[in-house]
Amino acid sequence: MDLRTNLGLKLTAIFLALAAWVYVHNLGDIHKDLKVVVDLSGIPDTLEMVGEQPPDIDVRLRGPESSLVNLSPQKVNLEVNLKDQPLGPGIHTILLDASMVRRPPGVAVDRLSPSSFQITLENRVNKEVPVVVNLRGEPAAGFEVVGTSVVPARVVVEGPESVINKLDSLFTASISIKNARDTLRLELKSLPVVAQVHLVSPDTQVEVVVRIRPIQGEITLQGVRILAAGVPAGVTADSASPRLRMQPATVTVHAEGPRVQIERLTAADLVVVVELAGRNGQDLDLAAGDLAVRAADPQALDVQPLTLSVTVPATIRVSWSGGD
Template structure:
């Protein structure tokens, strides 16, 4: 009977059940590889997104300028109303900002009258969320001209449109205020010669009327109207005509005779009155300065106007 070496005999060891730790390690490192790889990929993407949001980025926004000026001075030129500002900060904070949220306040209350160049990096202040800073402005500097604020009375000129009813005309247009006060930078106020009212419509009117609270227009935005409305009286009457009368008698104010004793005159008045006049009803009286004055019947006083006298010089007879 042959004998086997001890080494050739397989010794089977008893198998023991895996411990709880071994099961946990197997589950972590060996089982469900596809799910673990997916989870790892998601984690990497989230990490990249979070770190990307926190990385500083640059954005450009258009912001409004608000000037704080000296109390007695006004800006007389036209500096830009907005500028571009370059901001640096996290993307999520910058994405939450809009131009409507930002105002650049420029304090020039310490400045004197004259031409000034303002560096916005030194003068402008913007309220920004924490973590966002200003890196620059475009333009980086703006010119400003400061002038003394003055007040002045400026003549008012009514503006009318349209035509009165047929057979009527406008005799006169007059505001209840000959002038109104305005205020603004000296150069703008001093260059203002007059102010116009808004249009007053005359169409169809056949009698005088008053337009109340008519707005005054000042096209210069730098000039403020301190009294923005007026009342305007519009005088309307029958259409007038001119007519020349010859052989009108002439005398001095004291009744003395003059040479020539008669002259031709041209008068203005309502057609129905002028056309019914006769030369005998008219008279020229020379005042103390020998200036001709027209005399008419009492019923026509104020209704007939002297336009011209043919004779340029009269000589008193002594």
């Protein structure tokens, strides 16, 4: 029999049979579109990805209704492993194909959109940077921050080269000093870092000291009285005594300390004491450093927080005659 007889009819029959087979084979299949996150791995430890992350990929799946109707994006993985690719700093185009999609058996991948994406890689570098104390708020009225310290003072960070090169310091977590009146001492369990920056020693604990004191002031007081201590018997411990002569009878005192106390201080609150015990009855020239500035009434004034010094004159002449 000649096979070429009725060739057109025979080809039509074959086409119809093939179409019927495809129809029967796909009978009951449905399509489902899912947006899937890219699971990227295989980047060498010496490199880090910067810039935009891989986009979510629209995946069109085809398969039995029983396999797809309740299928969620969490059960479909798009695994992109770059371990066998020659990678270095720069921009790389990653091509996607159906073999990268992990899906249930009997489910096919009809489409991936987009079918590729780009990543940018940079060298991973490290750098030592100072730790800076991050303060929030203000101390109580009349108080001030005079300094901070932190241990460790410097830490080593690592990350993409472009990010690390711009990093000049690392801040601690925010520390409130609102209404504080005394020095604060804190222990912080960790240091916050900016995106893509890592601590080489992530378990580093930090000790912070914030030194707070009253706001300081100063004043110069003229006419502060001079009194003598350890005077011989019969000699009045006052410059008005005819047997005790001090020139001059008053001095100028410079005072430094908490401003709230300095603002209330007057010359009448202080006395300058000349110690005469053990000295011979003769003329003495005492330098300002030999004099002690004290409170005229220790019960009314605490001079402990103050720094007091005689500034004028440079020396005081003291003379007296012997006692009875």
